[in-house]
Structures are given as C-alpha cells and as structure tokens.
Amino acid sequence: MAETKGKLLRTTVILCILFPLAVKAQNTIDENHVVVLNQEYDIILKWRIAGDDIFFEMSAKTYGYVAIGFSPNGGMPGSDIVAGWVKNDVTFLSAYHATKFAKPDIDLSNDYELLYGFEEGNKTTIGFSRKLQTCDTNDYTITSDTSRIIWAVNDNDPPNSGDLLYHGTARGVRSVILLDAATKLNELPNDANSFELLVSNVSVPNDDTTYWCTSFAVPKFEKPVHLFRFDTIIQKGHEALVHHMVLVGCRGNVSSITGWSNICDRDKFMQCTEILYAWAIGAGTFEFPEHVGLLLGGENDPNLFFIETHYDNPGHRPDFVDNSGFRIHYTPTLRQYDADIWFLGEAFIGMGQMIPPNEPDFKTHGICFGDCTKVGIGEDIKVFAAFLHGHLAARKINVQHYRDGKLIHEIRDDHYDFNLQETRLLTKERIFKQGDEFVVTCSYNTMGRTNITFGGEGTTDEMCVAFLYYYPRQPKLYNCLSSPSETSFINILGLHKDNM
Structure with a gap:
C-alpha cells in the first residue's frame, strides 16, 4: 500500500505531475483521453501514455474510496483492481486481484505508484501510474485491445487496505481503448x-x-x-x-x-x-x-x-x-491520395452465417481469396486505419494477412465489445498487393441463447467484418465477403435438399 502525507506534500506532488501532463497535451491528443464511467457518481477516468508507462487520474463524488479494475470480461473474477482514498489528510492506494465475485485479495506485488490524492468539494481524486506490462501474472497487460474497466465507490474509507468495504450497487463496467496509435x-x-x-x-x-x-x-x-x-x-x-x-x-x-x-x-x-x-x-x-x-x-x-x-x-x-x-x-x-473504405469478412445475409446456441467460443471465418484481390486491387494499396465489427455475441475479431501462403501480420482485438465501436489508426501503414489473401476470424459467445444466431443487420443477429481505410482509391475494390455454400449447410445440418 502506498500513501502520501500532508497537504503541503500533496500540493507539491500535484504540481510536479500535472506540469508534464500540460506540456504533453501540447504535442498529443492525450487531453482527450477522458471518459465518464458513471454519471450518477460523476466517476471520471483520465489517462495518458508516456513510453512504457501509463498515468491515470480517477475521481468520484465520494468522501470514501474510488476503485477501478481491468477486467478480462467485464466481471470481477480475474480482474486487476486498484483503489484509492484520502483519510485524515493521508492518501492511500492499494492494489488487489479478484478470483471470484467477492472481496478481492491484496496483490502482494504492487506495481501501481501513487502520485497524488486529495478531497475537494464533494469529490475524491487519486492519481497513479503503472507499466503497460508488468512482470506480475495477476496484473492486466494493457494493449491496443478493448479494455473493460470495472468501477466501484463507497462513501466510507476502508479501515485498512486489506478490508475493502463492500460497494453494494455502486459499481459498473465501461469499455474503453486505453492504448491507440x-x-x-x-x-x-x-x-x-x-x-x-x-x-x-x-x-x-x-x-x-x-x-x-x-x-x-x-x-x-x-x-x-x-x-x-x-x-x-x-x-x-x-x-x-x-x-x-x-x-x-x-x-x-x-x-x-x-x-x-x-x-x-x-x-x-x-x-x-x-x-x-x-x-x-x-x-x-x-x-x-x-x-x-x-x-x-x-x-x-x-x-x-x-x-x-x-x-x-x-x-x-x-x-x-x-x-x-x-x-x-x-x-x-x-x-495527394483519395482514401476509401474496403470491407471484408463473412457474408451475413441469408444463410451466410449460422452460430449455434450455448457455445462459449464458436469461431466463424470470412475468407478473401487471392483471385478476388487480383481483380479488386489494381495497384498496391496502403491500409492506415481499421474498424472491426461484430455484434452482441462477438468477443474477438482478427484479420490475418497472407502473401504467398505466409502470414504477414494481423489486425486484431481480443477483447472486442459491441458497445465500443471505434475507427483506429494502425501503428504503421500496411501494404496490400494483388493476390494477397485475408482471413477474418470472429469468436462468439452464445451462452444463454436457445436458438441459432444468424447473420444480419440487427443487433441480435451477427456480423464478422472489417472496414479498412486505405489509399489510393480503387474503382473495383468495395467488398470481399465469403460464406459456406448452400450444399455445405445442408450437409452440416444433416438435411436432404429434396426435403427442404
């Protein structure tokens, strides 16, 4: 557990930390990295990236503790949690990890560094930092994937770091992109x-x-x-x-x-x-x-x-x-160049997609064959941004790029959330050539559903596509979608065409 003591020390630390933040904001869009996690409690999370470090500020309408966690799926089990509070002019910061839906365990390897904390008006504000990737297996690795941030507040301070008071209904989850290009x-x-x-x-x-x-x-x-x-x-x-x-x-x-x-x-x-x-x-x-x-x-x-x-x-x-x-x-x-959008993946109209119910990790694939890109790509194109798209059951989306049968690179989100749709710049432009092939793979969780999920436009239907920003604009490059043949579906379902 980390702590800072006294108003003078707290003020000095704030000045030392916020000055670099202000300087950084002149050169990046980090000042836009802010999200309201909950309006009722006015929980605000701000962050910026500096090399291998990430700096956070969390605040909430409370005189007790405010906590956030990095969750693999939006729930407590497996979450990397940090909580902060101010008590008698002393700021506390503690790290935890959760193994079940219960009070989390103290993380014996605390990789969070307390920077500042204060109570002002009716809000508690805590600043801290950590590495994007630590050596602690209990810590969440921050990547360009979608991150599910769980939050909780309590109007009372914990009596000690190991006795984090139950938050009751003052909790929730939001998906955000913490690391982008x-x-x-x-x-x-x-x-x-x-x-x-x-x-x-x-x-x-x-x-x-x-x-x-x-x-x-x-x-x-x-x-x-x-x-x-x-x-x-x-x-x-x-x-x-x-x-x-x-x-x-x-x-x-x-x-x-x-x-x-x-x-x-x-x-x-x-x-x-x-x-x-x-x-x-x-x-x-x-x-x-x-x-x-x-x-x-x-x-x-x-x-x-x-x-x-x-x-x-x-x-x-x-x-x-x-x-x-x-x-x-x-x-x-x-x-110099006209950009355009090319989308590829799995056809979602009619019988283009069928996902069985009660599957925790069912995968479908959309393939763009080289014969198609030989026609659509007239000259080399450069892809500079991507929008990966599935619906409510989608959990992972991955675009694999092959040339001469070899995997060149991937564009992926292993924590996809339909409620956080965003166009993302790639860290570097990718060159696509005639004859290149692509596989778009989506992983779905249909646990609790009792019927087959079909592809379609509705949110309870599904899609598995990637929209790619590229240049220069190609007159014949619009989409490259695939689906199993009707015969394949009939065989899979054990049907005879004469009976359909």
Missing part, C-alpha cells in the same frame, strides 16, 4: 472549413438502451472536397448518456429516409452501407494522415448521411433531450 493533431490548413451533423432535440426514451437514427443531407460543394478530420460533439452533461455514434453514407434512392429522426429501423436503411466514421466513449478526434482524404461531392459519393446514436440510460431518466453529433473538417485543396 493516435498522434498529435496537425494544424488546420488555411482553406479548411467544416460542417456539423447534430441530432436535433432528440427526446431520449427512458429505456436502458436506445439506437436512434437521424438522416442528414450531404452539403453542396462547388467541387469535390477531402474530408480529413472528425470531431465528436457531446452535449454537456450527456457524457455518460451518449455511448457511441456511427456515421454512415447512403447511395441511391433515399427519399424514404430523408428527414428521418427516430428509433432505428434497419429495413429502411438497407441502402446505407458505407461506414465513414465510428466514435465511442474514450475515443478522441480522428484525423486522416496529411497525404490522404475522404472524397465527398463526386458523382459516386454518398448522397445522404445518417448517424446511429446509441443512448445508454440505465437510470431510465425521461428528461434527456440530446443535441450531439459530429463536426467534420474538409479542404477544397485535394490531398
């Missing part, structure tokens, strides 16, 4: 402009979860422009309400959904298939590399947008009226 934001070009797509006065239903769809006209431009930066605008006070938003482009006859603002009806948005950007809690601004942009205003570009907003309202409040959305930056000075 985001770099500093560039200066906006002199001719840059922007437009906003904001939902207008949405009266959020008092249900636990609501998916709300709002359509928007595409702005008119004198000539095509390049989109290059997406800012997320969350209405003040709604940081915990707005869980994620997805911006989608539509083509063709869109008259039936023009002016739509209502609970999502998947059937009405079948012609809207191009995911342009996805944001979720914990994510910051997404910016394209300086040499690429997403073309808009051309003949073959989207003629309507819609935003799918996931509202999370566990308190069933009936008085939320939301006006959140995106600010999209663009430039009329076209960049």
Whole structure:
C-alpha cells in the first residue's frame, strides 16, 4: 500500500505531475483521453501514455474510496483492481486481484505508484501510474485491445487496505481503448472549413438502451472536397448518456429516409452501407494522415448521411433531450491520395452465417481469396486505419494477412465489445498487393441463447467484418465477403435438399 502525507506534500506532488501532463497535451491528443464511467457518481477516468508507462487520474463524488479494475470480461473474477482514498489528510492506494465475485485479495506485488490524492468539494481524486506490462501474472497487460474497466465507490474509507468495504450497487463496467496509435493533431490548413451533423432535440426514451437514427443531407460543394478530420460533439452533461455514434453514407434512392429522426429501423436503411466514421466513449478526434482524404461531392459519393446514436440510460431518466453529433473538417485543396473504405469478412445475409446456441467460443471465418484481390486491387494499396465489427455475441475479431501462403501480420482485438465501436489508426501503414489473401476470424459467445444466431443487420443477429481505410482509391475494390455454400449447410445440418 502506498500513501502520501500532508497537504503541503500533496500540493507539491500535484504540481510536479500535472506540469508534464500540460506540456504533453501540447504535442498529443492525450487531453482527450477522458471518459465518464458513471454519471450518477460523476466517476471520471483520465489517462495518458508516456513510453512504457501509463498515468491515470480517477475521481468520484465520494468522501470514501474510488476503485477501478481491468477486467478480462467485464466481471470481477480475474480482474486487476486498484483503489484509492484520502483519510485524515493521508492518501492511500492499494492494489488487489479478484478470483471470484467477492472481496478481492491484496496483490502482494504492487506495481501501481501513487502520485497524488486529495478531497475537494464533494469529490475524491487519486492519481497513479503503472507499466503497460508488468512482470506480475495477476496484473492486466494493457494493449491496443478493448479494455473493460470495472468501477466501484463507497462513501466510507476502508479501515485498512486489506478490508475493502463492500460497494453494494455502486459499481459498473465501461469499455474503453486505453492504448491507440493516435498522434498529435496537425494544424488546420488555411482553406479548411467544416460542417456539423447534430441530432436535433432528440427526446431520449427512458429505456436502458436506445439506437436512434437521424438522416442528414450531404452539403453542396462547388467541387469535390477531402474530408480529413472528425470531431465528436457531446452535449454537456450527456457524457455518460451518449455511448457511441456511427456515421454512415447512403447511395441511391433515399427519399424514404430523408428527414428521418427516430428509433432505428434497419429495413429502411438497407441502402446505407458505407461506414465513414465510428466514435465511442474514450475515443478522441480522428484525423486522416496529411497525404490522404475522404472524397465527398463526386458523382459516386454518398448522397445522404445518417448517424446511429446509441443512448445508454440505465437510470431510465425521461428528461434527456440530446443535441450531439459530429463536426467534420474538409479542404477544397485535394490531398495527394483519395482514401476509401474496403470491407471484408463473412457474408451475413441469408444463410451466410449460422452460430449455434450455448457455445462459449464458436469461431466463424470470412475468407478473401487471392483471385478476388487480383481483380479488386489494381495497384498496391496502403491500409492506415481499421474498424472491426461484430455484434452482441462477438468477443474477438482478427484479420490475418497472407502473401504467398505466409502470414504477414494481423489486425486484431481480443477483447472486442459491441458497445465500443471505434475507427483506429494502425501503428504503421500496411501494404496490400494483388493476390494477397485475408482471413477474418470472429469468436462468439452464445451462452444463454436457445436458438441459432444468424447473420444480419440487427443487433441480435451477427456480423464478422472489417472496414479498412486505405489509399489510393480503387474503382473495383468495395467488398470481399465469403460464406459456406448452400450444399455445405445442408450437409452440416444433416438435411436432404429434396426435403427442404
């Protein structure tokens, strides 16, 4: 257990730690790494990365303890937990690990370093750091995968570090991306402009979860422009309400959904298939590399947008009226390359996907064969960002890249969470060539389900796809999806076609 003593020492430590944070914020987007874990208790988690270290600040509306844990699946068993509190002007920080749904055990190898702590107003704030990867097998290794953060608060301080008081119902879980490839934001070009797509006065239903769809006209431009930066605008006070938003482009006859603002009806948005950007809690601004942009205003570009907003309202409040959305930056000075989105994986319409019930780790595969990339990829392309997508049963998504039969690299998330959908920059651009082959593998947990889960658009259906941002734009590269043949399904199910 670590502790700091006295107001003078506490103030000095805060100044020493926050100064580097402020300097760092000038060069990165680390100041955007903040998430509201719970609105009722005003639990806020902030973090920044510095080499192999990660610095955290957690705060909550309490005079007792505040705790977070890094969980493999959103529950207590297997979690790496840290709790902090201030008692008689002394700040305490203790590390624990949980083996079951009970009071966690003290971690005898404490790899957390207390930086500062204080009580101010009605809040307790604790700052601490740790290595991304420690040598302790009880510690969670922080990677670019989705992290499930469990939290708990109590209005009373523990009598000692080994006697962490039961939190009762003051607990929960949020998924965040702690480690990503985001770099500093560039200066906006002199001719840059922007437009906003904001939902207008949405009266959020008092249900636990609501998916709300709002359509928007595409702005008119004198000539095509390049989109290059997406800012997320969350209405003040709604940081915990707005869980994620997805911006989608539509083509063709869109008259039936023009002016739509209502609970999502998947059937009405079948012609809207191009995911342009996805944001979720914990994510910051997404910016394209300086040499690429997403073309808009051309003949073959989207003629309507819609935003799918996931509202999370566990308190069933009936008085939320939301006006959140995106600010999209663009430039009329076209960049060197046109970016585009290519999606690959498993076909999800009809019998394209069938996942049996009560399976803890069922895998499906979508294969993009070399014959397809020989046609779709006219010249080498470079992939710089990825959006991995499954639905509620998906637990892991992995994109494997093969050349001449050898595995080159993978794009993966071993802790995928449907409630945290985000476009992520890759640490380095990946070169895809004609003839390259890809396997998209998804792992599903259908425990508790009594029927087969089919592929489809609904959240209780499933998908196994990856949307990849690449350049230069290829006219024949749109999707590469596969599925078992009808004969294979019939044989697997032991059916005879004559009886179907």
